[in-house]
Structures are given as structure tokens and as C-alpha cells.
Amino acid sequence: MALINENFLKLQAGYLFPEIGRRRRAFQKANPDAQIISMGIGDVTQPLAPAVVEAMKKAVEQMGLNETFKGYDDGGVGYEFLREAIRDNDYKARGVDIDIDEIFVSDGAKCDTGNLQEVFGLDNVVAVSDPVYPVYVDTNVMAGRTGGAAGQGRYEGIVYMPCTEDNDFVPEPPAEKADLIYLCFPNNPTGAVATKDQLAKWVDYARQNKAVILFDAAYEAFISGPEIPHSIYEVEGAKEVAIEFRSLSKTAGFTGVRCAFTVVPKQLKAETKDGRAVEVAPIWKRRHCTKFNGVSYITQAGAAAIYTDRGKKQIKETIAGYMANATLIRETLDKAGYTVYGGVNAPYIWLKTPDGIGSWEFFDLLLNKAHIVGTPGAGFGSAGEGYFRLTAFGRPENVREALQRIKEMS
DSSP states (O other): OOOOOGGGGGOOSSOHHHHHHHHHHHHHHHOTTOOOEEOSSOOOOSOOOHHHHHHHHHHHHHHTSTTTOOOSOSTTSOOHHHHHHHIIIIIGGGTOOOOGGGEEEESOHHHHHHHGGGGSOTTOOEEEEESOOHHHHHHHHHHTOSOSEEETTEETTEEEEEOOGGGTTOOOOOSSOOSEEEEESSOTTTOOOOOHHHHHHHHHHHHHHTOEEEEEOTTGGGOOOTTSOSSGGGSTTGGGTEEEEEESHHHHSGGGTOOEEEEOOTTOEEEOTTSOEEEHHHHHHHHHHHHOOOOOHHHHHHHHHTTSHHHHHHHHHHHHHHHHHHHHHHHHHHHTTOOEEEOSSSSEEEEEOGGGOOHHHHHHHHHHHHOEEOEEGGGGOGGGTTEEEEESOSOHHHHHHHHHHHHHHO
16 A cells, blocks of 8 residues: 655644635635625735736737747746846846846745755754744645644744744744744734844854755835845845745736746755755756746746836836735724734734734634634744734725724724
């Protein structure tokens, strides 16, 4: 009989967002007339920018002609025209020198943050923030890099770094040694951001401990503060120790289109068990090209359009709309007596549940009394208990209606 990968049996619960969906469907079935407003799952609501749509239409037409038809891209890592646009606009424009051979186009940062751990050995110690985006933890559990359940949603063998009000939800490097460190800024779920000095501490830690930082920058486009770095590579020495993930899902509304990229610098090395230094980028390229055939030409053509002058303007307008939602949510809840964080350089609002009730209890209260779906903080880890995440990705009229319902419920 075939043997199952028993690491999957360690997982303590179903993935967070399907569970939210299950509870929502059960409520809707029991209350068919309820007008539910979703502020939970971070899915976008605004359509693709016109520049993107036009580029994709043109690409479809090209795919219908012999002379312009495209098959697989260059080795599955992305067309040069897109990687050049990424290099010039996301990095060179910020004073960061990244080569296009260090950029790997994919169908999602979520996939990449999970998949990239495959190139590292199972003996590595993983460190994560708590609360944490579940993919970072669950994929390492599936791989066998952790022990069994340790209670409160934690696993043995993982270094958890609490993110609380006391440290402004930005973790300090741990006292113990970690080998793979997941950082996410602007942060999902707390909406916290890290300064250049704070990131420099992590780069120093990684260099001293020969660790690798897996830096999720999926929400960098929402940063407005000039003092907040958009890339970890803005910190000196980071290219020696950090891999960066980016996504167009929230930046350009690609949640249903799928396009992202990961940067693996050539300077980044890991070691074999006998102490030999090995470049990570060629190994990631081998893994990437073996298991992935690339993002469609049509999608990449649309992605490249966001880097045109017209595309940039349109994307900024969309992001400004979401951040106007975030400001409204933050200010309204603050006036209503809630303790609120995030929502300034990030599209997430992180609030304390009222009267000390549990985060899943608050989820049910919000759903049953106000017909609003949010995300319980406990779903992001033990330090998320007592907190709740709302997203700013709703349509403005729905956001206003939801806030009115919350005020009436309070």
C-alpha cells in the first residue's frame, strides 16, 4: 500500500480562509435574505486598469497570428520585457541594482513563499512572526521541518517571534539561532511596517548567523511614508542574505489573473552539510523550471503594462481608493471606541476585540449581528488571539455600509 506523507496529519486545523468561507455559507443558508459584506479575505474588488486590459487584448490578438504567436517563455522564468520592467521600476528607480537573471516570474507570491522552502534542507530551523500568514508555517509542517503540535496553534521546532502592541508588531531578532526567517512588511495581518533601521537589524542577524531571510513584500505598493523602505534590498548587505517576494494581486488587481515574481540575488548562498557554499539562485531556477511552465504571455503582457506611465497612474488611483477605505475604517472604528492598528501604509486594519472576547467569538458576533465577515486574529497564530483583521479592499459604498452596521452594533 502507498504510504501517505504523515506530515500533513500534523496540521491542526483546516486552512483559515476555507473555514471562514464555510461559516459564511452556513450563515447565508440559514439567513438567505441577509446582505453579507465581506471585509475578511483580502480579495480585490476594483477592475483591472484600462492599460492592463488593452495590453492583454493586444496580446490575445498576437496569439492568434502565426508571426506573433508565443509558446513557452524563456525557460519558465518570465519574458525579458517584463523582467526588465520590474528591474527598472521596482529596483533601479529606488537605487537597487538587481539583474533580470535574478528575477523569477510566477503565478503568485503565496505559491513562491511556500515553494521556495523546498530548496533548503529539512534540518533548518524556521523562525516566523506570531501572528503569521499561515502559508509560512503550514508549508514547512507539510515538508517535515517541524515537530508535532505544541498547543495554541503552534508547532514544535519553530521559533515564534511575538508581535504585540509592546513592539509595535515588529519582531526583534530572536536570542536563539534560526536559519530561515519569514518576514512580511507591510505586514499581513497586522498592517505594521518596518523602518530601514529595523530591517538592518535583521540583515545583521542573518549575516552573523548565516541565515536566509524570506521577505514577503507583497503589499509594498501601499506604502506612502517616504521613510519606509519598499524593498529589503534598500538595506546594505541584504542581497547576501535575503530573498524577496512580490505580487501583482493587490498592487494591480491580479488576484484572478495571477502574476508575481521572486528575486533571488546571485550573492545569496547556503551551505551543504560539509560546509561548502552553494548559490541559491541556480537551484531555485532548476526547481522553478522543473515544476512550473511559466506565466502566460497574455498575463505577462498585462503585467508589463502596469509599469508604463499610463499604467502607473491608473494603478496609483486604484491603490489610493483602497487606502481611502483604510483611513475611513481606521478613523471610524477609533471613534467608536475600538483600539485600532495598521491601515496607514498597508491595506489591513488590525483591531482589538471588544471586552476581551475571543477572536472567533467576535467573528460570529459580527456575522450574526452585522452580517459582516472579517478574519479572526487567532487564525494567524496564538499572538493573534484577541485581535481581528479587516481589509480595505471592499467597494467604498460597502465599506461605508459595513461601518454603519458596526457602529449600530456597538
